[in-house]
Amino acid sequence: MKLVRCDVLHRPRSFRPPPVSPTDTVVSASSTPTSATAEAPPSIETLRAPGGRGAARAGHGGSPRVATDWSGYCSEVALLLIGAEYPRWSRLHPRRSVAGCVLIRGQVLNPSESFQNIVIDHPSAECTASVLDALVLFTELYPMYRKKEIEKCTESAVKFIQSKQQDDGSWYGTWGICFTYGTFFGVKGLAAAGRTYNNSSSIRKACNFLLSKQQSTGGWGESYLSIETEVYVDNDAPHAVDTAWAMLALIYAGQVEIDPAPLHRAALVLMNMQLESGEFPQEEHIGCANSAFYFNYPNYRNVFPVMALGEFWRRLIANQNKDGCN
Incomplete structure (x- = not known):
């Protein structure tokens, strides 16, 4: 149906x-x-x-x-x-x-x-990417524990994530709206497994997709209609969580090192959206369950914008220090 x-x-x-x-x-x-x-x-x-x-x-x-x-x-x-x-x-x-x-x-x-x-419950790119990220973090702490099994699992997960990428470079998200959400997880999982802009065509395609959807304001905003049509539908206005997801995906892909200008514009959008209380506004529904119905995760509006701004600042400082050493 x-x-x-x-x-x-x-x-x-x-x-x-x-x-x-x-x-x-x-x-x-x-x-x-x-x-x-x-x-x-x-x-x-x-x-x-x-x-x-x-x-x-x-x-x-x-x-x-x-x-x-x-x-x-x-x-x-x-x-x-x-x-x-x-x-x-x-x-x-x-x-x-x-x-x-x-x-x-x-x-x-x-x-x-x-x-x-x-x-x-079908396998999804976002769940697979989360498990992949966890396995990579685990191996950093315990590099010899079930090493061959984890390596095999990691490679299988990478192949699965790549197989789910759309022709335009996006991933369809089943637990959030929609292609912005899925692409955030797809890039995060691949980046955790060592894929970069330089060595992965999947990462490059994902960056091109996200940059093509950046609004003139500098932010991102995706409509829930993307879930129904299975085609990206712009919401005509920036959404704090969408903007944060897109920023984080680009940061993990190495956009700060390539050209930070799009991220500067997006960061400015988020800072201007912040309320006097320090919170970010509750906007349209951003959560989705198995492509079936929509709701809001109350903490998303604060957690992801803070993560995006903090990670962007951290990468900028790291690049400045690197340039200073050179």
Whole structure:
């Protein structure tokens, strides 16, 4: 089922799905609607927030709504995901308790059957890059421990990450939005394994991709629509976390040593976005789960901009000291 849009609605803890009457149309994993009088599911247009596609919940910049209470997930939220007149439901759970479902216009919808890829965890470039980075750090502390196994695993991880790179030099991210996020991890993993701008075509392609997406402001901003279209969609305004991810990827790739000008512009954008409190603004949703729905990691808006500015400053100082020694 192709992902179209997902809205997640809060409902009270006391809510219980209404009983299913004989005249209701029940959609299960192994059946299709059978009631002769059953209505077709509501169109996606009827499921959007008031005001259409750009409508926003306060403080969320127009991105799709998402629940923040993760406890009792299936029994706490109603998920509306309509991708076609009658979506093809998953066969992973042919029998489900109605307690984990919701009844919408006469149809029982199971949240776990409504997400694209949500119940299957596919290998991803970002997870592989994180493990690769950890293995490299481990070998620096314990270079002889299971050396051959770790070397073999490292090379396999590098090949996997390279195989997932898009033709334009980006990586598709499944746990964040989207190509900026995936490219940040792809470059970080390859750089940890010793790949550089000079010895890796993957790193060079990634740098070209990121630099081509830098906005005239000097920052980066990617729309959640990239997840749905699987093509980079610019958000027309810089996003603090996107800008930090792009900066970090370029820094790991060696952009400071090649030409720091794009990073100077991006750093200025981040510094101007910082609030009087020292924090960075909460902007549009930046998190994503298995390419299925969107949310915010509250600490991302502060952690990644600080990391990017700090790493950029550290590399600049290191280069100055290096030039002074020469």
